[in-house]
Amino acid sequence: MVEIRLEQLAHAYRRGGAYALRPLDMTWRSGGTYALLGPSGCGKSTMLNIISGLIQPSEGRVLFDGRDVTALETGRRKIAQVFQVPVIYRSMTVGQNLGFPLVCQRLPAQTRRKRVEQIAERLGLGPMLHRPAHSLTADQKQLVSLGRGLVRDDVAAILLDEPLTVIDPQQKFDLRRILKEINAEFGVTMVLVTHDQTEAMTFAEEVVVMNMGEVVQSGSPRALFERPATRHVGSFIGAPAMNFLPADPMGPQVAVAGTGLAMPRPDATEGRFCLGFRPEHARLVREGATMSGIVTRIWFEGLDEILALDHPSGEVRLRAPAGIGLKPGDQAGFVLEDGALRLYRDDRLIA
Amino acid sequence: MRTLYLALKYLAVTLWSAFVIFPFLWMLSTSFKTQNAVTGGATWLPWLQFEPSLAGWRALFGGAGGVNIVKPYLNSVVVTGTASAIALVLGTLAAYGLSRFSFRAGPIRNGDITFFFISQRIMPPIVLAIPFFLMLRWLGLLDSLPGLILVYVAALMPIAVWVMVDFFNTIPRALDEMAWMDGCTPVTTFIRVILPNVLPGLVVAGMFCLIFGWNDFFFAFTLTFTKTQLLPVSIVALNSSVTPWWSLSAAAIVSVAPLAVLAFVVERFLASGGLKGAVR
CATH class of the missing domain: 3.40.50.300 (P-loop containing nucleotide triphosphate hydrolases)
Incomplete structure (x- = not known):
C-alpha cells in the first residue's frame, strides 16, 4: 500500500x-x-x-x-x-x-x-x-x-x-x-x-x-x-453525451442564436465558442422555455426517455421522465438548471 | 447401417495394420532363416517350409561371419541419449530467448536467427563432413564418444529450437509478466511457470531428437574408424559379398525396438491426457 x-x-x-x-x-x-x-x-x-x-x-x-x-x-x-x-x-x-x-x-x-x-x-x-x-x-x-x-x-x-x-x-x-x-x-x-x-x-x-x-x-x-x-471529455463521459451548440459573442454575452442560452462574455473574444450542457440538466416546460425545437426521436430508457430536439443551431438531447406524452413532430421547450451551462473556447472549458 | 459402417471400419483398420505389420513379421521370420530358406524362393512358415536357425542372431554377438553389435549398441544409446538431452536443454533455452527477447545484430533479427538454426537441417550433411572431420581431428576427438556427442548436439539442436520456438510463441507473454510481478526471477519464471506449459513440445522435440540421432548413419560413418562404432555403422558392417539377410533382419529388429517402445510410450502419454490443460 x-x-x-x-x-x-x-x-x-x-x-x-x-x-x-x-x-x-x-x-x-x-x-x-x-x-x-x-x-x-x-x-x-x-x-x-x-x-x-x-x-x-x-x-x-x-x-x-x-x-x-x-x-x-x-x-x-x-x-x-x-x-x-x-x-x-x-x-x-x-x-x-x-x-x-x-x-x-x-x-x-x-x-x-x-x-x-x-x-x-x-x-x-x-x-x-x-x-x-x-x-x-x-x-x-x-x-x-x-x-x-x-x-x-x-x-x-x-x-x-x-x-x-x-x-x-x-x-x-x-x-x-x-x-x-x-x-x-x-x-x-x-x-x-x-x-x-x-x-x-x-x-x-x-x-x-x-x-x-x-x-x-x-x-x-x-x-x-x-x-x-x-x-472530448463531455462527449466521452455521460450517456447520452453532453450537448454542444455553436455560440457567438453578442453584446456583453456569448449566446447561441435563436435561443436564450447565454454566458457572460469573456475578455478575449477570438476563437471558436460553444455552449454545452448535460441532457440531465434540462427540464421540459410548457411556457417560458430557454430553447425549443421539434422532437425528432425518442429513446425509451426505463424510467426515462431521451428526446432529440431539432433546432437551427443544432440537435440537442434531453433526459425527461417517461410518459410525458410527446411524440416525434411535436414542439417542445426546456429550461436549464441554474449553473448547468458551460462555455468552451476552441473546445476547452473557460467558464 | 451402423453395423455395416463398423464392419467397414474394422476391415479398413485391419488391412492397414496388416500392411504396417507385415514388414516387421517378415523381418522376424527372416531373422530365423538360413541361406537356403532365403535364396530358394519365398518361404513363410517355420518348421513346415524351413528349419528355424539362430545363426542370424548369433552373428550379432560375434558368431560366425558376424559382428558383435553389443558395444556399438551401447555407444549408440550413450551418444543419442546424451546428445538429445543436451540439445533439448540448449535448444529449449535458445528457443525461449528467441521467443521472448528481441535480438538484433545489424540487419539480423529474431526470425533470421531462428532460420539460421533451421537452415542447419536444410543443408545436406555431406557439406559438413570435412569441416567436422577437421575440427574433431584438431580437438583430438575423432573416433571418440565425446566427439560424436558434440557433432550430434550440433545436428539435433536445430530441431529442438525449431519445435520449441513455436510452442513458446503460443504461451502468452502476460504469463511471464505476471510471474515477474509475483516476485519471480526470470530463471524461476522459466522453470516453474513456462516449462510446465510447453511439456508437449518438450516431448515432441525430444522424440524427434532421439529418432534423428538414433538413425543417423552419415556422421557415425565419417567421423569414426574402428574404436568407437555406432549401431547403424556396425549393421552395415554385417554386410558381405553374399548379403546375410538373416543377421541383417535380426539387427534391424533390435535397432528398431527402442524407437518402437518410445513411440508407444509417447502415444500413451498423449492419449492419457498427460497434456490436458497444457494447451489453451
Whole structure:
C-alpha cells in the first residue's frame, strides 16, 4: 500500500519518435481507487506498464512513497496485475496459483497455507482450492489473479488492465462490487484501466481521462460529469453525451442564436465558442422555455426517455421522465438548471 | 447401417495394420532363416517350409561371419541419449530467448536467427563432413564418444529450437509478466511457470531428437574408424559379398525396438491426457 507519484513521466517507444505518453504529473494516494479512461491506443496501458516496470519510461520518474523506483525491476515493485484476458498458471491448482507469490518470497509452507486459505475464503474460492486452475470460468480466473495480489501483505498496488472485458454482464456487476469491497477492506491502492466510462465512474474516486497519449482531465466522477474540461471529455463521459451548440459573442454575452442560452462574455473574444450542457440538466416546460425545437426521436430508457430536439443551431438531447406524452413532430421547450451551462473556447472549458 | 459402417471400419483398420505389420513379421521370420530358406524362393512358415536357425542372431554377438553389435549398441544409446538431452536443454533455452527477447545484430533479427538454426537441417550433411572431420581431428576427438556427442548436439539442436520456438510463441507473454510481478526471477519464471506449459513440445522435440540421432548413419560413418562404432555403422558392417539377410533382419529388429517402445510410450502419454490443460 503505497502512494504512487508520477513526475514528468513520458514515454516514446522509439528514441525521438512520437510520444505514446505525453509528459504528465500525477499523485495517487495510498488506498485510493483510480481509473484510467480512454479509447484504445490512448496510452493508458503504456502508463500501467510503466508503473509495473514492464516498460522503462523514456522520461521522468516513478515514485512509490517518495522512493524512486523508475529503474527497479518488476519483481521488486510488489505490484499485482489483473490482465484483460484471464492469465493463470494453468499447470497449477487454484491454491498453488494463489500461493505462488509467497513461494517466490520463500515464505514457509505453514504461513503460505494460512494466507491462501484466508484469501480464498474471502473471494469465495475456498471450495476450489484443489481444483486445476485451468478448469475455472473466466470470472473465477480473474478472482484468482486478484487473489494473487491480495495474498502478499506487502502489495504496493493492484493494477487492473480492463479486467472485465471478457466477463459476462451479470458477473461483471458482481466482480465490480467485489473489487470495491476488497479495496475498502484491504486498503490497497487500485488502478483500473478501461474504455468503459460507466466502469470508470462507478469504480474510481478519481478518473483520469486520456486521449492520444495525453491526460485530458483528471478528477472525481462528479467533476468530470459537471465540468468536462474539453468537448472530448463531455462527449466521452455521460450517456447520452453532453450537448454542444455553436455560440457567438453578442453584446456583453456569448449566446447561441435563436435561443436564450447565454454566458457572460469573456475578455478575449477570438476563437471558436460553444455552449454545452448535460441532457440531465434540462427540464421540459410548457411556457417560458430557454430553447425549443421539434422532437425528432425518442429513446425509451426505463424510467426515462431521451428526446432529440431539432433546432437551427443544432440537435440537442434531453433526459425527461417517461410518459410525458410527446411524440416525434411535436414542439417542445426546456429550461436549464441554474449553473448547468458551460462555455468552451476552441473546445476547452473557460467558464 | 451402423453395423455395416463398423464392419467397414474394422476391415479398413485391419488391412492397414496388416500392411504396417507385415514388414516387421517378415523381418522376424527372416531373422530365423538360413541361406537356403532365403535364396530358394519365398518361404513363410517355420518348421513346415524351413528349419528355424539362430545363426542370424548369433552373428550379432560375434558368431560366425558376424559382428558383435553389443558395444556399438551401447555407444549408440550413450551418444543419442546424451546428445538429445543436451540439445533439448540448449535448444529449449535458445528457443525461449528467441521467443521472448528481441535480438538484433545489424540487419539480423529474431526470425533470421531462428532460420539460421533451421537452415542447419536444410543443408545436406555431406557439406559438413570435412569441416567436422577437421575440427574433431584438431580437438583430438575423432573416433571418440565425446566427439560424436558434440557433432550430434550440433545436428539435433536445430530441431529442438525449431519445435520449441513455436510452442513458446503460443504461451502468452502476460504469463511471464505476471510471474515477474509475483516476485519471480526470470530463471524461476522459466522453470516453474513456462516449462510446465510447453511439456508437449518438450516431448515432441525430444522424440524427434532421439529418432534423428538414433538413425543417423552419415556422421557415425565419417567421423569414426574402428574404436568407437555406432549401431547403424556396425549393421552395415554385417554386410558381405553374399548379403546375410538373416543377421541383417535380426539387427534391424533390435535397432528398431527402442524407437518402437518410445513411440508407444509417447502415444500413451498423449492419449492419457498427460497434456490436458497444457494447451489453451
